[in-house]
Amino acid sequence: MAAHRKPRQRSLRGPTARTAATVALAGAATAATTATGLDGTAHADPQLSLSEVKAEVDKLYEEAEVATEKYNGAEEKAGAAERRLNDLRDEAARRADRYNAAREALGALAAAQYRSGGAAPAMQLALSDDPERYLEGAAFAERAGDRQASAVGRARTQLRELERLRGAARVELTTLKSRQTELNRHKKTITGKLGEARRLLSRLTAEQRARLAADEGGSGGEGGERSSRTDAGRPGAGPPASGSGPAAGPAAGSPTGSAAGQPSSQAPGFRAAAAIAYARQALGSPYVWGATGPDAFDCSGLVQAAYRSAGVSLPRTTYAQIDAGHRVARSELAPGDLVFFYSGISHVGIYIGNGQMIHAPNPSAPVRVAPIDEMPFAGAARVA
Known part of the structure; x- marks a missing residue:
């Protein structure tokens, strides 16, 4: 009877050991990829500092703002x-009315022609009891024929114009x-970027969020000073009269008053x-993408609303606003x-x-108020 020998244990060396190590590393890489996302972006990794x-988050906000400006342009x-x-459509409706009126006029002319009979003019002259009266009638009929031809021409013109408008x-x-x-498409991009930013921020501890808010608010100095404005101070009310409060005056260094006898509304810098x-x-x-006031704004919406209140019409988007004035x-x-x-x-800004x-x-x-050094400066324009 054949002896049953216990198989020898193989040591994990050589090719077998390398294969096992490769499998383990692949599993680790897969786990890391799952944590960071297939596109390599860290998705709310709790280990992030x-x-x-x-x-x-700043990067996501920047990308969302790029998409916001594209959205604003597409909306415009x-x-x-x-x-x-x-x-x-309004013009086509008016043209349709004119065309229908021309058709009705043609129908009336056709009916009148039918009632007059179809005899040849020479036969009608020969059979007429009053040739002189007939000749007068024939001249009138000729003029009526001219009117009919003109009416046909007008109807054709109206029809061509109607078809052109419908095509347009x-x-x-x-x-x-x-x-x-x-x-x-842009809306989907914006909401995706902002949603990812919110997910990242939600992983922060209360202490971290407080530190981040302090860092964000510390650069402006005036970020929330008017967060509880009265109705009289809302942006929709427009610039207040001089002397109505600290927000009424321009920034230090900005021109005020009349110049060379001009009314203040025409003075340079007003x-x-x-x-x-x-x-x-x-x-x-609050910042709300796509908003132009009076209670919420995005960046270009604030600029547009501010200058609209001063009587200056600006384009909707940042990349159009930079060309609205002259560069400085x-x-x-x-x-x-x-x-x-x-x-x-x-x-x-x-x-x-x-x-x-x-x-x-x-x-x-x-x-809020912020230093212009906090972002990469790209250019400036003077519009007033």
């Missing part, structure tokens, strides 16, 4: 497309749908001072100038002097 969380274009479409409306409707798709006054009254207002060097900044940040021109600006930072901070 406070500075790392802040850096990641969608609004314009919708207005054009409505205008085309179809094109505009396609454009509008494309803009709406673009809006939804509009810039009025825009700054509006922005000061907006201090403490950083060394030549004056109160009221628009200051832009990041390489994509995705953020803007209103300069108030002494290296400070008023801006709407991001969803974690309200409208």
Whole structure:
């Protein structure tokens, strides 16, 4: 009978040991990938330090603001497309009424011609009891024929114009749908970035959140000083009269009053001072992407609303606002100038002097005063 021998234990050396180590490392790498996300971005890793969380959140806010400005631009274009479409539809309706009126006129002429009979003019003249009267009638009929030809021409013109307007409306409707798709895409990007930022911040301890809030609020000096504004001090009320309070006056160094006998509303720098006054009254207002006031703003929405209150119409987006006035060097900044940040021109504030600006930072901070050095400076423009 064959002997049953116990198999010898193999030592984990050579190729077998390397294979086991590879499997273990692969498992560790998979776990690390799961923790950080397939795209390599740290998703709310509880091991991140406070500075790392802040850096990641700031990056997400910057990316969300880029998408916000694209959303604002697409919304502006969608609004314009919708207005054009409505205008085309109104004009098409008017043209349709004119075309229907022309058709009715043609129908009346055709009925009259039918009632007069179809005999040839020579036969009608021969059979007429009163040739002279017939000839007068024939001349009238000829003129009626001319009117009929003219009516046909008008109807054709109205029909061609109606078809042109309907074609233009179809094109505009396609454009509008494309803009709406673009809006939804940007909205999804924004909400995704902001949601990821919230998830990161939610992993912080209460002490860390307090430290982060102190760091964020410490740079502005005036960030929340007007968070409980009265109705009279709300941005929607516009700049207050001179002497109504500290927010009414322009920043130090900004021009005031009349110049060379001009009314104050026409003096150089008056509009810039009025825009700054509006922005000061907006201090403490929440940041809401896509908002243009009076109770919430995004960065370009605050700038647009402030200058609108001063009688200056600005475009909606940062990358259009920088071209709305003439460029100025950083060394030549004056109160009221628009200051832009990041390489994509995705953020803007209103300069108030002494290296400070008023801006709407991001969803974690309200409208506030901040140094222009806290972000990468990209350029400046003077619009008033």
